Amino acid sequence: MSERGALRVRLDLLAREVAKFGVVGAVGLVVNIAVSNLLWRYTDIPTVRAGLLATLVAILCNYVGFRYWTYRDRDKTGRTRELTLFLLFSVVGAVIETGVLYAATYGFGWDTPVQSNVFKIVGIGIATLFRFWSYRTWVFRALPDGETLPAGEASADVPPADGEALPDKGVVTTEGVAQGRAVPVPAPAQAAAVRAEADPARR
Template identity: 65%
Template sequence: MSRLSALNTRLRLLYREIAKFGLVGIAGIGVNLVVFNLLRSATNLQTVRASVVATIVAIAFNYVGFRYFTYRNADKSGRGKELGLFTFFSAIGLVIENGVLYGATYGMGWDGPLANNFWKFTGIGVATLFRFWSYRTWVFRSLPAQAVEQAEAILSDAEQQARVNAAGK
């Protein structure tokens, strides 16, 4: 396989990964914001407390989406370790996300439904950059590149053999 072809394949896989991560992430953002706004309107929870609960619900939703959709082909050995790392990095993301909201709400005094949703969404955006990097680097590790190249070579050989067999008939 040429270097250009290998680079093209890697970029295509990265774009696909980002798209799948984005779909799960958008759904998770929806879950997060709906739960946040329901808690804010139906309970007396303070802004950041309601946000933390909503973030935890979204984290659980996202784990299922990432494990069974975005990274379903990732190495499945060591699920306990995977879940532990996911929880650890998600907790850091929770602190980032809610730290932005806390700073805006209590530090700057920007409180109210519109301001709360704006800063929550902003915090989600900042935390998402961290989460994407950490999940793909540490949690949902891909199979080694060498194994992928070997699998591609086997598939390529099988396709060539099938063409030869079809031409011979």
């Protein structure tokens, strides 16, 4: 595969990852904003503290979505390490998110419902960039070269293992692209060999 083709594969996989991350993040955003507004409206919990509680609820929802959908094809051998790092980086993201709301509320006095929602969303946006980088790099790690998930757990977005046959597409070879995952390439030579073996039988 050419260098340009390899880059195209990497970008395609990254685009899918970003899209899935965005969907889970959007669900988390809805949960975060909904819980925040419920607490602000129906409880006497201070604005920033209520926003932090809502963030923690959203973090739990996000973990389920990331582990079992966005990154379901990633390494699953170290769940304790994974969950610990997820909580650690999520706390850092929560500090970033809550820090923006805190600065707006107590630094500038912007604490009306509309202003609180606006800065809550701004904080979530900044924290999301950090979370995306940290989760994909440290939490949900790619499988080491040569390792695959157990049968039935592979994602539809992940190509088959090296040397595995694909219907009507030949075999798969590793080209060192997309985190060492296999890439399908045609195998016309195999089809020609089958036809050559079949011709003598007809004669």
